[in-house]
Amino acid sequence: MNKKIGLYFGTFNPIHIGHLAIANHMVEFSDLEEVWFVITPVSPFKKKSSLLDNHHRLEMVYKATEDYEKLKPSDIEFKMEPPYYTVNTLAYLEEKYPENQFALIMGEDNIKGFHKWKNYEVILERNNLYVYPRISSGNIVDDLKNHPKIHHVDAPIMEISASFIRKSIAEGKNIRPLLSEKVWEYIDSMNFYK
Template identity: 55%
Template sequence: MKVGLFFGSFNPIHIGHLAIAEAMISLSDLDEIWFVVSPQNPFKSSKSLLHEFDRLKMVELAIEDNFHFKATDVEFHMPKPSYTVDTLAYLVDKHPQHHFSLIMGSDNLSHFHKWKNHEQILAQHELYIYPRPENKDHQFENHPQIHWVEAPMMDISATYIRQMIQSQKSVKYLLQESVIAYIEDKKLYW
């Protein structure tokens, strides 16, 4: 089975993430999308990061009606900060029956050369790239392991969503109803 790994802090998971994942299933040869909830991204501050178990629960709620999607906490059990190359090695070892690929925005591709062991990742795994508004030319643009998928370009920011929640403004249509209910029930981001 071909599994696309969609890494993110998902702080919170929003309709932009879901639309991209659905496009990847519909427009590529991937069979499943696994949402890898990252405890801490090495390139991001953890200051405004909600607890990892809350973020995982929101992902589970958001994707519960789609059998092509799965939430995973694999990086919760790994050294922090977690690096993609280490997560890939762990998953390949635990699930040798699957072929793992990465899903990422074109904005991440522009600094992919800064990732730990990026050459190893590119040699052993395919990358499925979706467009982002700040798209530029990339040194890996025509690499044979890279597939461009015309997912919708949605410039929705989790930071914006958190600010809306903190201001007690509506986030309807930006988040799944079940995620909104979870946030309200637990009084998250207030």
């Protein structure tokens, strides 16, 4: 069965309601049937102290999505060798799930630099991009502006950042409304970001 799946890449450190709102909007208001949250692994060479280990971020994505049958966590990049290039991940997924059609989900701000991605032409040749609006998106490179494979989805603008959430937790602020209940409980019980 041919399924259209949107891939939403990120560190999800932590996953918050902005991520969920955008992913859910994509499956409800575009032709995507599922969204997979592809968790970017920690590079052993670039370990940032604020970045939680892979399994903790995967667990949070699992907890955040378990009540949404069309949203799924994906640890596909954990099984791959660095460096993690999107073009390689797509090739790996297409080989593993040949019956599915994969598309990328990204914010308008990422389209600006998309022409600098490794083999971006190959990605555009083989995959669609679903772009959601950002306040600070800047100018899109002209040849990508009206590209037939780039679909602008009028999703709600969610300017919530994971770094703001981490900083706020460290400062003892109550930011529970920005996280799903299960993710908040996990972060709190594990004493993360303090």
